[in-house]
Amino acid sequence: MMKKLVLGMPVLKTGIWLGAFFLSPMGLASQSDFADACRNLKSLTLEGYDIEVTEAAYIDRSEKMSEAPTQSVAPKGFKPYCSLKGYFEKRVGVNDKPYAIGFGLALPESWNGRFLFQGGGGLNGLIREPLGALAAGETPALFQGFAVASTDSGHQSDSLFNVEFFEDQQSLLNFYDRAVVKTTELAKKIVANHYGQPSLYNYFVGCSTGGREAMSMSQRYPNVFDGIVAGAPAMRTNYSEVADLWSAVTLQALVDDQQPEPFSVAQQSLIVDGLLKACDARDGIRDGMVADVVGCDFSPAALQCSAETEGGTCLTAAQVKALDKAFAGPRDIDGRNLYPGFFWDTGVAAKAEHGIPGLLQGVAGPLGKSRMGPPFDLQREIAIARDFPLAPGNATSTQLSTFAHVGGKLMFFHGASDPWFSAQDTLQYYQRLAKRNGGLERVQQWSRLYLVPGMGHCHGGESTLDQFDMLNPMVNWVEQGKAPEAVEATGKAFPGRSRSLCPYPAYGHYLGRGDSEEAVNFDCKR
Secondary structure, eight states, X not given: OOOOOOTTSOOOTTOEEETTEEEOHHHHSOHHHHHHHHHHGGGOOBTTBOOXXXXXXXXXXXXXXXXXXXXXXXXXXXXXXXXXXXXXXXXXXXXXXXXXXXXXXXXXXXXOSEEEEEOOOTTOOSOOOOOOOTTBTTSOGGGGTXXXXXXXXXXXXXXXXXXXXXGOHHHHHIIIIIHHHHHXXXXXHHHHHHHTSOOSEEEEEEETHHHHHHHHHHHHOTTTOSEEEEESOOTTHHHHHHHHHHHHHHHHTTOOSSXXXXXXXXXXXXXXXXXXXXXXXXXXXXXXXXXXXXXXXXOGGGGBOOTTTTTSSOBOHHHHHHHHHHHHOOBOTTSOBSSOOOOOOGGGGOOGGGSSOOGGGOOOOTTTGGGSSSOOOHHHHHHHHHTOTTGGGOOOOOOOHHHHHTTOEEEEEEETTOSSSOHHHHHHHHHHHHHHTTXXXXXXXXXXXXXXXXXXXXXXXXXXXXXXXXHHHHHHHHHHOOOOOOEEEEOTTSTTOOEEEOBTXXXXXXXXXXXXXXXXXXXXXX
């Protein structure tokens, strides 16, 4: 059920509504008052919380912004805000190691009445600068007026993939989802105290681990967030790591003294050109992108060496067989897929400088690299996956009846060229979600899935448009009941080009008239 913006809602007398934006007492105060109130948060106390605030800084110009590890965001549209960082729930865990839940909270000087939780990444352990830049277009959510929070998920580390916290039960529980909920509860209280008014709408945007966190919120805590955007969700890392390792080992088996890489540069180009020849024009125009990745029927067998191609650039029979096996995903002895295969898309040959190496490079995922040395044993990998410490935190439930009933909205996006978490896994989850909840037409009343051609993991790619705004369409959906359709995407790979990202099962299709570089001349075709 959609919340209504009504003038009669309970607010402090000094707070007023102007259009859709709430100007709080803090928002109406002078800049110096806001700055003083921000600095006073250094001594913040809240009943029931053992908070230690380590930073309470008024940021009045972009040069003062801290650059958190793993995140560097151009401060486009900068507006002054209060940066708060700290810890709560300090304790001593297994092996006498200290733990706490770290949090970041950015409070804009001009608040729009909305709260956004920024999901994490990797194995967390770091407090990322809470800007809300992901899937928010050119201007981070903070500078659009959202109060934004983040967390390290309950353990502290100097690297993204440090597994030491696996030994501590409470740290794992916090990582699964509880640190997000606890931090959200704390952050909402600080927001309400600071502005004199609780947030009217609450949103979550995350990718990778943050995408899994987003799904967990919809599945386990259906009343916490009104709108959730889940990108490239690491919804079951235990099995996606098996798939990454399966693919990497299969392709690395092609390497020998005469061939130092699974595929030469020429062969990689051949593969990308071959799939473009097969699938590029399905959207009505040849533009170096595959909009209909689901319908792409490319087969590497078409590039296998023959009498006519012998001596030229082609694929050996062994390479074709390895590609078919790698892209199909791991199968058990009964031939059942343990994890879906991967889409044939332009990013399969991506180099590291464009993000994460594409599948053709034969590189394992971050948690599976250590197992590249020993001979691959699928049964061993299945056993590891079943007992993997992160498995209990998987986010695969399709029982979202309460979330849908209370008016929650859920958007997914996933790069079709993601080599770490297959977009096919997200697609299959969405299909199961539709089946469980009354069919596709019914589930699209509260959930949409967008596949992003050419994009790797969360962003990046040699032939992609990976810049888009899903936050504001989500806001319009939650607050005005206006369901999102096409989302416009741009990117550095194709300067001056825009395209329509369409909700599955539709894809952007050229109308056959007008400038083909402009999204306005594309519609969503099923």
